Amino acid sequence: MRLRFHGACRTVTGSCFMVETAKAKVLVDCGMVQGSKTEKELNYRAFPFRPADVDALVLTHAHIDHSGLVPKLVKDGFEGPIFATRATADLCGFMLPDSAAIQEMEVQQLNRRNMQHGKPPVEPIYGQEHVEATLRQFRPSAYLRWTRVAEGVRVRFWNAGHLLGSASVEMEAEDAPGAPPLRLLFSGDLGPDSKLLQTDPDGPAGVDHLVCESTYGDTVRPPVSDDERRAALAEVVRDAQRRRGALLIPSFAVERTQELLVDLVALMESDAVRPAQIFIDSPLASKATEAFAAHAGELEDGDRLIRALDYRMVRFTESVEHSKSLDRLRGFHVVIAASGMCDAGRIRHHLRARLGRAESTVLLVGFQAQGTLGRFLLEGAPRVRIMGEEIDVRASVRSLDLYSGHADAAELQRWVERRGPVAGRVFLTHGEEPAMEALAARLAGPLGAGRIVRPTLDQVFELTADAAAPVEGAAPVRLPPESLGRVDWHNDLSRLILDINDAVRREAGENARAKLLRRLRRALDNERG
Structure with missing residues (x-):
């Protein structure tokens, strides 16, 4: 039996793992890569396996970094079933079409720039027709119920506490005839113990191998009550109100937006902050909110969400024109727009319009x-x-790490220890290197350092019940480990251009600027040789 790691290796996006037995190939997640351009280019390249050979796909949850490349998988030949919880299937029904629409829009913009520079046009990773085919392949499954997904492979879902419908995946996979199946557990993304709309994550005990996320493996948050979280948010809102400008909140459209809405409405209803208009500027957030309302009975504090949706100051944008009109508003108001890392979607347009204004406030509420x-x-x-x-950042940029959808280091450690005894290995994924190393150090005491593995992209392991051996040359390596979870040359180039323009502007007079440019030109000529 082999376990292949094709994403979320020493970085936090692009989750994709394959379990390969003598009779079946099963993927767990197939996510889109986010981050630097070097990493995002992986989304356009061929998969490191033949999609037509995959028998089944199991999704831990609907976030795009876990589900976003599924339509590409289908486009490239995958015809098998997709197993997920009912809520995950419902959310993917909104999120995957939205992902295709964003790609189409961004590719149009890119092709206009490419045409100006004589570059060939590019195509979206996939289109709506591939999304429609994908959604027909979903097979919703209940929590805690074993489901056969391929020959000799069955799975069951455990609540991961991260997102509506999120799950950890327990898998039993047979390899040799007559041998007992191996028990694997994929954590998916694990929520913190005090998440607003979710119960605490759960899972089975006594597995053979564990694949665990490590997003906040180097962070321990102090316990925060609902009142303390809202008080921290209220302080940011009151400061933004004093500035008399927009409060922009880049937010993941699914769950983070709904959590923020609940707390903002609670603050305004209690007069902790002055009531003001709250704009949810994301078609995806609008649709996802409908799914949350439909599943409110499965959520903690679901009644609060329903009440917040009916608050008189809440507005959902209906069109691109309505979204653009928000940038012309004056005075204090709140705009919540995707994406949460500011790398796509409508928030980029709002930031382009508002970052240069000193009266504006930007509140970051998730992992960047x-x-x-x-x-x-x-x-x-x-x-x-x-x-x-180029935009000068004059707005006030604030951060609140109280709405994270991810468990911190102490919570991750407790979750892993409760899954024991783990007979074989604990594979750490979905984390940048400092976080992964910190969590590995935490786990080394109770588990032993030799049993903790930090796989690299496209690495393959051969599994037995209590051991995992790396298999050299089993798959082409698309990017070296040092390229992942870091700024790349595109980022460095953008910073260099900004620094050059700053330096030129600081020089007084035409002669000084010309002298500086000549020095830069000589440096470039010397580099060329």
Whole structure:
């Protein structure tokens, strides 16, 4: 039996793992890669396996970094069933069409720029027709019920506490005839113990091998009550109100937006902050909110969400024109728009219009991967490039890590220990290297350092009940480990261009600027040789 790691290796996106037995090939997740351009280019390249050979796909949840390449898998030949919880299937019914629409829009913009520079046009990764075919292949499954997904392979879902419908996947896979099946557990993304709309994550005990996320493996958050979380949000809102400008909140359209809406409405209803208009500027968020309302009975505090949706100050944008009109509004108002890392969607347009205004406030409420616009803002970049335009950051940029959908290091450690005894290996995925190393150090004491593995992209392991041996040359390696979870040359080039323009502007007079440019030209000529 082999376990292949084709995504989320030393980075936080693009989850994709394959279990290969003598009789079946089963994928767990097939996510889109986000982050630097070098990493995102993987989305356009061929899969490191033949999609037509895959017997089944199992999804842990609907977030695009776990489900976003499924239509490409179908486009490239996958015809098997897709197993997911009912809520995940419902959310994918909104999220995958939205992903295709965003690609089509961004490719149109890119092709206009390519035409100006004499470059060939590019095509979207997939289109709506591939999404429609994908949705027909879904097979919704219940939590805690064993389901046969392929010959000799069965799975059951456990609540992961991360998102509506999110699950950890327990898998029993037979390999040799007559031998007992291997028990594998894929954590998916694990929610924190105090998440607003979700119960605590759960899972089975006594598995053979465990694949665990490590997003916040280097972070321990102090316990925060609902009142303390809302008080922290209220402080940001009151400061934004004093500035008399927009409060922009880049947010994942699914669950984070709904959580923020519940807390913002609670603050306004209790007069903790002055009531103001709240715009949910995301077609996906609007549709996802309908799914959340339909599944409100499965959520903790689902009644609060229903009440927030009916609040008189909440508005959902209905069109692109309505979205654009928000940038002309004056005075305090709230705009929540996707994407949460500022790397796609309508939030980029709002940031382009508002970052240069001192009265604006940007509130980051989720993980910001290396190489994303959100990460640059979080780290205090004084100037950024958005869609080819340079923008001075004059807005106030704030961060609240109280709405994370991911467990912190202590919660991850407790979850892993409760899954024991783990007979074989614990594979750490879905984390940047510092977080992964920190979690590995935490787990080394109770588990033993030799049993913790940090796979690299496209690495393959041969499994037995209590061991995992790397298989050299079993799959082509698409990117070296040092290229993942880091800024790339595209990011460095953008920063260099910004720095050059800054330096030129700081020079007084035409002669000084010309002298600086001549020095830069000589440096470039010397580099050429």
